[in-house]
Amino acid sequence: MAKLQVAIDLLTTEEALALAAKVAPYVDIIELGTPLIKNMGSTVITAMKAAHPDKLVFADLKTADAGELEADIAFKAGADLVTVMGAAGNATIIGAVKAAKAHGKGVVVDTIGYPDRVKRAQEVTALGVEFVELHAGLDEQWTAGYSIQVLIDEAARAGVPVSIAGGVNIDNVSAVIQAGAIVAVAGAAIYGAEDPAAAAKALREAIDAA
Numbered sequence: 001m002a003k004l005q006v007a008i009d010l011l012t013t014e015e016a017l018a019l020a021a022k023v024a025p026y027v028d029i030i031e032l033g034t035p036l037i038k039n040m041g042s043t044v045i046t047a048m049k050a051a052h053p054d055k056l057v058f059a060d061l062k063t064a065d066a067g068e069l070e071a072d073i074a075f076k077a078g079a080d081l082v083t084v085m086g087a088a089g090n091a092t093i094i095g096a097v098k099a100a101k102a103h104g105k106g107v108v109v110d111t112i113g114y115p116d117r118v119k120r121a122q123e124v125t126a127l128g129v130e131f132v133e134l135h136a137g138l139d140e141q142w143t144a145g146y147s148i149q150v151l152i153d154e155a156a157r158a159g160v161p162v163s164i165a166g167g168v169n170i171d172n173v174s175a176v177i178q179a180g181a182i183v184a185v186a187g188a189a190i191y192g193a194e195d196p197a198a199a200a201k202a203l204r205e206a207i208d209a210a
Contacts, residue, residue, distance in 0.1 A: 002177045002207050005029035005058060006200065007165065007187035009138075011036060013044045017051055019191055024052055026200035029081070029183065031058040042077040049078030056080040062110055064088050067095030075103040081130060086111040086120040090127060097128040106130035108163070112137045118154050125160040131182055134158070136166030148172050155179040170202050177210035 006027045008016045013036075020030050030052060032044055037059060049057045059079035063070040067084055074082045084096045086109045096107045109124045111117040112135040121132035134151045148167045155162050156179040163183035164176045176184045186203055193199035 002181065002210070003028035003183045004200070004204050004207055005031050005163065005165075005183050005185040006190050007031040007033055007060070007185050008036060008191065009033040009187050010191060011039050013040050013047050016044060017047060019196060020048060020052060022197045023190055023200040024055060026197070026204040027055065029056040029058050031060055031185065033187075034060045034062050037061065042073055045074060045077040045079050049080075058108070059083070060110070062112070063092065063096060065092055067092035067097075068099045069095075071096035071099035071107065072102075075099060075105050079105065081106045081108050083108050083110040083133070084129075085109075086114040086117070086124060086132070090124075093124055093127050093129065101128075108133055110135050112140075117151075118158050121154075121158050121160050121162055131161040131163055132158070133163045133165055133183075133185070134181075135164075135185075141167050148176075152176060152179045155181045168203075170199070170206060173203055173206045174210040177207055 004027045010016050045059050058081040059074040060083050063084045071082045084093050100107045107129045109129050109132045114120050117134050134154050151164045151166050161182050164181045165185035168184050168186045169189040190196050190199050
């Protein structure tokens with residue numbers, strides 16, 4: 001069954017916990033966004049895992065170097081999944097996977113900014129990562145002419161476990177799952193909604209139906 005991941009791009013632990021409390025019944029993975037972790041430190045990871053021990057807590061570290069060290073910090077704080085940049089060297093990804101194995105947790109490779117996301121996804125899957133995030137970041141999404149269809153097409157030909165992040169919403173989430181993504185990542189479609197719980201519920205139902 002495909003999973004729903006909420007990307008929390010808020011800036012304080014208090015706001016993140018308030019949003020997570022509303023949407024937890026409908027999501028499988030709670031992602032703590034990079035700005036949130038940079039602002040609050042690893043304590044936000046610990047607070048979220050304590051509040052939602054039954055959910056997978058995803059620390060979006062976007063590690064570029066010192067893979068084993070940074071992943072270890074997040075896992076010790078309570079993270080279940082951490083991200084390493086696809087643009088990082090294989091040694092960095094291997095180091096993070098080593099830390100993950102020591103803790104019984106997992107690594108996700110984030111392909112944001114990588115020129116050939118599919119090729120990199122195929123390469124890093126061999127290194128022992130859980131899945132690869134085909135990711136168009138906020139800056140790319142705000143660029144004229146952007147379409148999530150690019151990521152959907154990539155997922156369909158990747159042939160390895162992937163998630164899609166980059167403007168997932170109720171209008172395209174079915175296509176995201178049908179393309180083979182094992183995780184749909186929704187950020188603004190949930191936290192920017194008037195009723196985040198209702199938005200998460202609708203996404204959950206669409207994923208299950210797809």
